[in-house]
Amino acid sequence: MKRLFLALCLAMAAATAAAMDPDADDPAVEARLVELAKDLRCLVCQNESLAGSQAALARDLRREIRVQIRAGKSDREVIDYLTARYGDFVLYRPPFRPLTWLLWLGPLAFLGIAAAVWYRLAARRPPEPMPSPDRLADAERLLEDRHP
Amino acid sequence: MKRWLPLALFALLAGFLAKGLFLNPGEVPSPLIDRTAPAFSLPLVGEPGRSFGPETMRGQAWLLNVWAPWCVSCRQEHPTLMQLARENRVPIVGLNWKDDAREAAALLARTGSPYVAVPDDRDGRVGIDYGVTGTPETYLIDRDGIIRLKHIGPITPAVWRDRFEPELKALGL
Numbered sequence: 461m462k463r464l465f466l467a468l469c470l471a472m473a474a475a476t477a478a479a480m481d482p483d484a485d486d487p488a489v490e491a492r493l494v495e496l497a498k499d500l501r502c503l504v505c506q507n508e509s510l511a512g513s514q515a516a517l518a519r520d521l522r523r524e525i526r527v528q529i530r531a532g533k534s535d536r537e538v539i540d541y542l543t544a545r546y547g548d549f550v551l552y553r554p555p556f557r558p559l560t561w562l563l564w565l566g567p568l569a570f571l572g573i574a575a576a577v578w579y580r581l582a583a584r585r586p587p588e589p590m591p592s593p594d595r596l597a598d599a600e601r602l603l604e605d606r607h608p
Numbered sequence: 609m610k611r612w613l614p615l616a617l618f619a620l621l622a623g624f625l626a627k628g629l630f631l632n633p634g635e636v637p638s639p640l641i642d643r644t645a646p647a648f649s650l651p652l653v654g655e656p657g658r659s660f661g662p663e664t665m666r667g668q669a670w671l672l673n674v675w676a677p678w679c680v681s682c683r684q685e686h687p688t689l690m691q692l693a694r695e696n697r698v699p700i701v702g703l704n705w706k707d708d709a710r711e712a713a714a715l716l717a718r719t720g721s722p723y724v725a726v727p728d729d730r731d732g733r734v735g736i737d738y739g740v741t742g743t744p745e746t747y748l749i750d751r752d753g754i755i756r757l758k759h760i761g762p763i764t765p766a767v768w769r770d771r772f773e774p775e776l777k778a779l780g781l
Contacts, residue, residue: 503741
């Protein structure tokens, strides 16, 4: 029973949709395909990777990527092939260029703003004033009363 | 001033979120705009032995409408395309995307065809070259073979008026 459960877990972990394609016959090609496709977006179900999607278009795109891998294309060339057709939108890690500056630098900018606001609030708070001599004397007396 | 700052920030955030709510994530911008329409040669549905390539349309602006017989939204835009065909506004080529050629021929015979040609992209390779993500999608290609516009989703009279007509005007049509 336990062994069956383990086998099931392993099978589920290994089963990307890519592994079920009819032309998935070369383990070396598959390894590279999955490595590439997990950072690529499926255009049909946009929150799924190209490696995990069962959409017909994702299957077709995997088929094209396999053809390219078998033809000895580099990862760069495969990525360029896809972005030339579908744009940077297929990449889960968009490149750093003027159009994406806000995307990449936005969080840093917000952190900077937050730091500036915090600094200004902290600087503006007046320092704790020293108690007056009268109040100090009062405090002294009270302490004396408690511990004669 | 200070009192209103949180409210202003909240309004800004709400504004962004509201905008995001009404954006269509399916409208992926195409990198093919202002590029030459990719070449291809595909067999024609219902015309055995003949094939079609975009170079045969050189010298005139035309629409490449990506459709499929099973596609419901394509039926929705069918009357609009028929209207355009009747008016001879611009020739429409209907790429049969990843579906059976006989089904396509049968459907067009039944409903009428707005197309001047129906190339058959059985395995979807031409679709990939055009960055097709689904049906229907429509490309406006000018007389020099440059893609001027891509529309994702059915063409309604409003879409035609607001997106395609201005582009055709810019082409002097």
